[in-house]
Amino acid sequence: MKSQISWKVGGQQGEGIESTGEIFATAMNRQGYYLYGYRHFSSRIKGGHTNNKIRVSTTPVRAISDDLDILIAFDQETIDVNYHEMHEGSIIIADAKAKPESPEDSKAQLVSLPFTAIAKELGTALMKNMVAVGATCAVMDLDTKVFESLINDLFSRKGQNVVDLNIQALNEGYKQMKDEMSNLETEHKLEPTDSEGHLFMIGNDAIGLGAVSAGVRFMAAYPITPASEIMEYMIDRLPDLGGAVIQTEDEIAACTMAIGSNYAGVRSFTSSAGPGLSLMMESIGLSGMTETPLVIVNTQRGGPSTGLPTKQEQSDLMQMIYGTHGDIPKIVLAPTSASDAFYLTIEAFNLAEEYQCPVILLSDLQLSLGKQTVESLDYDKIEIRRGALVEGDLETPEDKAYFKRYALTDTGISPRVLPGTKGGIHHVTGVEHNEEGKPSEGADNRQQQMDKRMRKTAQLLIDEPVESNERYEEADILYVGFISTAGAIEEAITRLDKQDVKVNHIQIRQLHPFPSDVVQQAFNKAKKVVVAEHNYQGQLSNIIKMNVNHENKIINQTKYDGTPFLPHEIEDKALEIASNLKELI
CATH class of the missing domain: 3.40.50.970 (Thiamin diphosphate (ThDP)-binding fold, Pyr/PP domains)
Structure with a gap:
């Protein structure tokens, strides 16, 4: 049995690829498994190759997997585009309607099943996705009862006949795939999980x-x-x-x-x-x-x-x-x-x-x-902070002066009132203004208001400006990223630990104002720093260089082909750098 499986369904956009993946993933989630999915789709409503890759695991996962265990292919293009991700023991289950062929250098086993034909016999080709899900259940030795329950939840509003037909399609796909199993040399059964369903x-x-x-x-x-x-x-x-x-x-x-x-x-x-x-x-x-x-x-x-x-x-x-x-x-x-x-x-x-x-x-x-x-999610963590918002009515000055909405303060943050607040009348304009909001082009006022605005965030530092995994006081490499690169980096680090490469990792959560001191401290603990990001120019790397010393430590790892980082790409880059460091010693 396996601790995780990588599954993908592909075909032409508009023929139910997304719903196929959604049904499979939802059923696996209900059984307590951890999932991470990513869709590749075209910028059009119908037509063009699309696929949905879903990783199912007994432990938390935060990245797309490097390889692919099971590929559900509704057309030949799906095989041609995705087979390179597969390995010895992988399986391609393809719709016989496409007359599928396995590329010469493919390592995966190919099984042709009549998805569309079975669905048409039951009344509509639209149910071919349910036939494919049934075939998946057979390969992974999954209990179809979980899927039947999901089908009932999804289609009950359309009537019992629709529910029954989809369940038939599921079970027929299961039966057809089971008949083929004796010819396969593969194992795709998942270990059971003790977890309950997750969000x-x-x-x-x-x-x-x-x-x-x-x-x-x-x-x-x-x-x-x-x-x-x-x-x-x-x-x-x-x-x-x-x-x-x-x-x-x-x-x-x-x-x-x-x-x-x-x-x-x-x-x-x-x-x-x-x-x-x-x-x-x-x-x-x-x-x-x-x-x-x-x-x-x-x-x-x-x-x-x-x-x-x-x-x-x-x-x-x-x-x-x-x-x-x-x-x-x-x-x-x-x-x-x-x-x-x-x-x-x-x-x-x-x-x-x-x-x-x-x-x-x-x-x-x-x-x-x-x-x-x-x-x-921990809803007890939720708090609402409204800052310097004045509550209740204000005393109206005898001279009927405007409220000083943009009052000069040491913090740069002025009191704020809502429209209709008694005594809170003030002017609002997009041009430079004085403390009452009235337009003003005076040099002194301009400098005072500009200084006031800019000092508001000068010292801003949120709680946990970086997500940190710094385990070494002297690391070979510090990996830095932002947003979705976190999962691939963390998975690569786990592998690198086993190869005696010491890697720290920070994921920057506050990008502006930049948390210079926090990032600097992380820099000080590493021989080299790799900034992984999805753009050509190395924008995050350039921001770091503007705010942190040790520019000579920085190595860019950029990817801009439209696809996410895979863990092995991070791992390979780190091994290359670690090898170069050893040569310098």
Whole structure:
């Protein structure tokens, strides 16, 4: 028996590939296994190769697996594109309709089963995915009762006949595959697990849940891959909480509506991807100048322009930190997993109100759309902090003077009032202004207001600005990453331990203001530092060089082909560096 299995289903987009993976993964999750999934899909509604790779394990996993044990192929292209991931003992189960052929250099065993034919005999070719799931159950020696229960949950609203037909398709696929098993030399049975079912969600859902838990009651957004699921999540839930979601005409409107709602006192936000964030830059500046709280979620994807809208990349970092014209205080955060996304989303709303500035939560496609096991969330950790928000009415000065909304303070944070507060009248404008908000172009005032705004976040350091795994006071290598690279790095480190390579790891969660002292301390413990990131220019590496000494230690490991890092890629790079270090001794 195995402690983990890597399974993938592939075919043409629009023929049920996603639902096949969802059914398999959900059933495995119900049995208590840990999962990590990643979808490869095209930027079109129908057609083009797509696949869903799911890793199932008896222990927690946070990365895509290097190899592939079971491939469900609905067409020949799926075999041609994915067989190179397979090894001796792997199995390809392909639809006979595609007349599948195994490439000459394939190491996997090929079994042809009539997925489509069986489904048509039962009434519709659409059920071929259930036949494929049944074949999977046979190969993995899984109890089909769990899947039958799931089928009932999924299709009961369509009537008992639909439920019965899908169960028939499942069992027929199981039977057909069992008949082929005697000819196979392979073992794909999973060890049992003592765990109970876990939360299983994509990062975007975790962000949405975090926003709701933070007290958000309004969202304005324009749909864009890979951020749309956040909006869809909020559409499903906010109306029941007395909130609302508005699909705006563009990202400019979305950002300014979120600013307006926050100004009125309702926690609000927007989400988008790189192209949408480009449109929001002037509005982000408005938030900074007017000192109005604003939270934006940026789920990065391949760029520039339309680029690779459905592929992995992390190339918006410089834009998020330096994109706005002029100088404003800004906070940029980066969660490392779906569960971290939940907690860091809540913190983003607290920071936005405490520091009265824009906060950008930076995700990427792998985190946002990759579905993964999430341990039970601790709702006792949730706290709502609204900063210097004045509650209750204020005394109106006899001279009817305006409220000093932008009062010069030592912290740079001025008292904030909501519209309609008695005695709180003040002016709000995007031009430079004095303490009362009235436009002012005076040189002294400009310098005072600029200094005030910028000192707000000068010393900001969130709890755990880095996710740290520093086990050695003198490490050979320090690996540094952000967002979704955490899982691949951690898995590689586990392997490197067995090869006597000492590796520390930090994943940066606060990207701006940069936690220089914390990162510097980690640098001091390593001979070499590898920065792993998904972009061409090494944007995170350049940010580090601007804020930390020992630039000569840094080695870039960049990947920008649209696919996530695999653990072996991190491992191979570390072994190469470790070998070079030994040669220098």
